[in-house]
Amino acid sequence: MKNEARKTIGMGLTAAFAALAWLAPPSAQAAWPDDQPIRMIIPYAPGGATDILGRAISDKLGPQLGQTIVVENKPGAGSMIGSEYVVRAEPDGYTLVLGSISNVLNAYFYKKPLYNLLTDLKPVTQIVTVPNYLAVNKSLPAKNVKELIELAKKEPGKLSCAVSGVGSSPYLSCELFKTLADVNIITAPFKGGAPAIQSTLGGQTSMVFANEVFPYISSGQLRGLGVTTKDRSSYSPDLPAISETLPSYDVTAWYGIWAPIKTPDAIAERLSKEVNEVLKDPAVLQVLQKLGATPVQSSPQAFDRYVRAEMDRWGKLTRKMNVEPQ
Secondary structure, eight states, X not given: OHXXXXXXXHHHHHHHHHHHHHHSOHHHHSOSSOSSXXXXXXXXXXXXXXXXXXXXXXXXXXXXXXXXXXXXXXXXXXXXXHHHHHHTSOSSSSEEEEEETHHHHHHHHXXXXXXXXXXXXXXXXXXXXXXXXXXXXXXXXXXXXXXXXXXXXXXXXXXXXXXXXXXXXXXXXXXXXXXXXXXXOEEEXXXXXXXXXXXXXXXXXXXXXXXXXXXXXXXXSSEEXXXXXXXXXXXXXXXXXXXXXXXXXXXXXXXXXXEETTSOHHHHHHHHHHHHHHTTOHHHHHHHHHHTOXXXXXXXXXXXXXXXXXXXXXXXHHTTSOOOOO
16 A cells, blocks of 8 residues: 555656646756757848848857857748748747848738738847948939939839839838839839849849948949938948938838747847847958948847837838838
8 A cells, every 4th residue: 555655646746747847938948059950041032131141140149059050041022931931930949030120011011911020920139220222223324312313203114123022121212212202113122132233233123222232332333322221321421311312211221030929038038148249249240341230239128119119110101102012
């Protein structure tokens, strides 16, 4: 009987410990990260600003975490294809998406977005803010924004603007430009900034709005006409802000990292702190400088507040723009 009692008590304790383990938060059950690679999803084509940022950060973040980070490009639908992939991933900290302001704008430029940013993705940290640049093919006679507007009004529907997909910040930059300048310019969406720039370099499109076009402006391959932020960029002080011609024009692009919504808070906090350290690395800062990007020291909570404020702002502005959601 004593042996049976001991056996019964032992089984009860085992069940109790199992229940406690099940109730414990994921961060308490296993150390993160373990020996499986972390996947950083880039929702745009290779070669664009998101891709450049993702690879620069992953190269430093991986060794810092003692873990391999695999960068994967999943372009399409204004960043929604790659972002939705992460929405459906296991919320274990091993699948992340490096998204942008596009993740906010998709809610307003698509009739049926593939996910809800506020309920399907967990903010981890904001990375940088960056202006978009307006550049034109050198064969175009316009030497500044005023002349571009005059040319567009003289030849309505003839000029075309390359952007990195419907719902992206370059797309917004182009559409807001058309609205405020009251011009008829054809918008040509591509799957990323790199193909949009190549299209303008080759003369298939007249102009391009892009984060990563600044090196092409600096090298003289394209003619830069302005930056989309309210004020001039410290990286390119000689390039006017478009707002100097169109006073209410202001588009600031930004990038950040999200995880599946049920990812444990402890993992999001750890990732945010590690990324903040990466953004101080001289090699990463050199990459940011080439993009004209300013690093942001953020947190999951601060990023969540920023995203919600952006959704409120652009929700109001896009309703005033003459854009038909797709």
